[in-house]
Amino acid sequence: LPTLTAYRRGHGLTVTQRALNIEVFDEVLSRRHIEGAVARLRAHYGPRGDRRPPRPIAAPREQVAWALAHGAQVAAQVEQAKRIVRSPAFFDGPKGLKAITVIDEALRIASLPFYPAALELTTYRPAMTADSSRNILREVRDPHFNMLLEIYRRGVLKDIERQRPDVVGISIPSMAQMVPGLTIAALIKERGLPCHVTVGGPHITMLRERIARCPALFSLIDSAVVFDGEEPLLRLCEALDAGGDLSAVPNLIYRDGETIRVTERKEPAKIGALPQPDFDGLPLDRYLAPELALPLLTARGCYFGKCAFCNVGYGEPTFSLMRTEMLASQMLDLHRRYGVRQIFFSDEALTPRTLRELSQIMQRDGTPVLWGGCARFEKPLTAELLQQVYAGGGRMFLFGLETASEAIMRRMVKGTTLENMHRILRESAEAGIWNHTFFFFGFPGETLEDAQQTVNFLYEHQEHIHSAAFGTFLLEVDAPAHKYPQSFGISEVIEHPEKDLAIYFDYRVSEGMDDKLAERVADSFLEALPEKRYPQYYVNDVYRFLYACHLSRIGQRPPPWLVPEPVGAAD
Numbered sequence: 001l002p003t004l005t006a007y008r009r010g011h012g013l014t015v016t017q018r019a020l021n022i023e024v025f026d027e028v029l030s031r032r033h034i035e036g037a038v039a040r041l042r043a044h045y046g047p048r049g050d051r052r053p054p055r056p057i058a059a060p061r062e063q064v065a066w067a068l069a070h071g072a073q074v075a076a077q078v079e080q081a082k083r084i085v086r087s088p089a090f091f092d093g094p095k096g097l098k099a100i101t102v103i104d105e106a107l108r109i110a111s112l113p114f115y116p117a118a119l120e121l122t123t124y125r126p127a128m129t130a131d132s133s134r135n136i137l138r139e140v141r142d143p144h145f146n147m148l149l150e151i152y153r154r155g156v157l158k159d160i161e162r163q164r165p166d167v168v169g170i171s172i173p174s175m176a177q178m179v180p181g182l183t184i185a186a187l188i189k190e191r192g193l194p195c196h197v198t199v200g201g202p203h204i205t206m207l208r209e210r211i212a213r214c215p216a217l218f219s220l221i222d223s224a225v226v227f228d229g230e231e232p233l234l235r236l237c238e239a240l241d242a243g244g245d246l247s248a249v250p251n252l253i254y255r256d257g258e259t260i261r262v263t264e265r266k267e268p269a270k271i272g273a274l275p276q277p278d279f280d281g282l283p284l285d286r287y288l289a290p291e292l293a294l295p296l297l298t299a300r301g302c303y304f305g306k307c308a309f310c311n312v313g314y315g316e317p318t319f320s321l322m323r324t325e326m327l328a329s330q331m332l333d334l335h336r337r338y339g340v341r342q343i344f345f346s347d348e349a350l351t352p353r354t355l356r357e358l359s360q361i362m363q364r365d366g367t368p369v370l371w372g373g374c375a376r377f378e379k380p381l382t383a384e385l386l387q388q389v390y391a392g393g394g395r396m397f398l399f400g401l402e403t404a405s406e407a408i409m410r411r412m413v414k415g416t417t418l419e420n421m422h423r424i425l426r427e428s429a430e431a432g433i434w435n436h437t438f439f440f441f442g443f444p445g446e447t448l449e450d451a452q453q454t455v456n457f458l459y460e461h462q463e464h465i466h467s468a469a470f471g472t473f474l475l476e477v478d479a480p481a482h483k484y485p486q487s488f489g490i491s492e493v494i495e496h497p498e499k500d501l502a503i504y505f506d507y508r509v510s511e512g513m514d515d516k517l518a519e520r521v522a523d524s525f526l527e528a529l530p531e532k533r534y535p536q537y538y539v540n541d542v543y544r545f546l547y548a549c550h551l552s553r554i555g556q557r558p559p560p561w562l563v564p565e566p567v568g569a570a571d
Helices: 002-010 020-028 031-045 061-085 093-114 133-139 148-154 156-163 175-191 202-206 215-219 230-241 324-338 352-365 383-391 406-411 418-431 448-460 515-527 541-553
Strands: 167-171 196-200 223-225 252-256 259-262 293-296 342-345 370-375 394-402 434-441 467-472 490-494 504-509
Touching (some): 020 031, 020 093, 020 175, 031 061, 031 093, 061 093, 133 175, 133 215, 148 156, 156 175, 167 175, 167 230, 175 202, 196 202, 196 230, 223 230, 293 541, 324 352, 342 541, 352 370, 394 418, 434 448, 434 515, 434 541, 467 515
Parallel strands (some): 196 223, 293 342, 342 370
Antiparallel strands (some): 223 252, 252 259, 490 504
16 A cells, blocks of 8 residues: 555555545544443344344353453453553563453454454454355445444545545455455445545456356446556556546456446556655554564565465566665664654565675665565575675564475475574574464365375474464465366365455365365364463564564573473563
8 A cells, every 4th residue: 555655646646545544543542432332232132142142143151251341351451451461561471462352352352243243353254255245245235234334434434525536445465355345436426425435456357257147246446457557556546536447457346337348457567667655644653563564575476386285466477576675764763753663574485695695785784674574485585695694684484384284385386495494493593583384284186195294293392383373275366276276186166156345265185185174184283282371472464573572682592492491481
């Protein structure tokens, strides 16, 4: 969003950017809102929570009873909890844990009147799956399930009515944002506001072929911008200003009378030709984090781009790399303008060249910014380079481990070796860098023996891995495994007609574990994990990254993930 804003402001357009996630959490995590949710539960379910409510689906009785019993206490504590999470006090283990617990409880109470929809700290879960246009069209207007309707009507919708913009652009980066994003669109159309509503973002791009076959969605929106949006969105604004002929706007899906039209794809701009992201106007002090961490990109696309499970680039080669001097200049400018001390690179994978050059520049110039991002287990990541990365401000790497079975690594075209994985995890940890790993079970052809090799590898490196995210294989649209299923041991891809906006698909394999067995393996691994004394630092990537930076500033090394923590451990 800040890059789109910078591009349009640079061409003379007036742009207001809003981070509605921040605004929604700020509204919900307030004493007034939680007290209102408790009052609504009492009105619907009775003072003891045992009455049948006047809504299609009732929340579990024990959850309602808990909310009624504890709601007043949570409401009284929620604003203090929010202040703690936004302050250095979050790094005080017991205080931070108490604050996150209160926030989690407050979100559960706020969500219960709209059960089974739920607003959580890391996601929004709609009442119905967001891979169906029928579900979405119903839920964006349904006050029984959509808690955002009231919040948006009181907030952003009034501002749109007052400001009367020509274009409202809604970024939808993931499936979890489909209902929240399209709820705004539905309210604009319901109110009859004379603005062009367009959507974009990674999730919309993944759905580009399906959106073009889904005219019902265009009752909510006027157009969708797919792929990179800087020039297409600018051209859309210019076309609307000139009279409304959208046929020459690139990367656009739009309704023309009763017809849905798709315009020509334009090659994306190289990242070095784009302006520095512009965060002006965003309420950066209201993020639910103890310190500000801003995102940047060092490249667009993935320099490897061959993994069978991944749809980076949406199946097309689009990689471009920023000059490292330009990158370092942007980091320093963000530090000067916003006081930010942490930058998280949102790239798919930082190149070894960028790591080497950036750490040299940061060390040379003494830039007071710590940073982290994703990396691959590449041979050029030597012990010397990893030490240099730490000296140049690098504090966290997120590695795509995926599997430790060499047979499955070859099958998924991972392009890494066990030898490099062993070495880099050890040498990175020795350098003081926080190692986060991603892995999953159930890639087509994987056996229980293969999965056990991954588990064995993780425990062999329990001193060198500091956190992880794991799950099971997902067959994702545009990934090589989806485009060429037979080549990867998938005997059948199952598409459900009612899921007309799906990006994940059921499948059958010709050999190895099926998806249900893979889920049992993942569940068993989860159950065996040691508990963390202060799990609040592992809630999301931002908290982990800020915790890693905090520990480095006070001279402590990252705690191992798989090593049980003794009951008297220091904070």
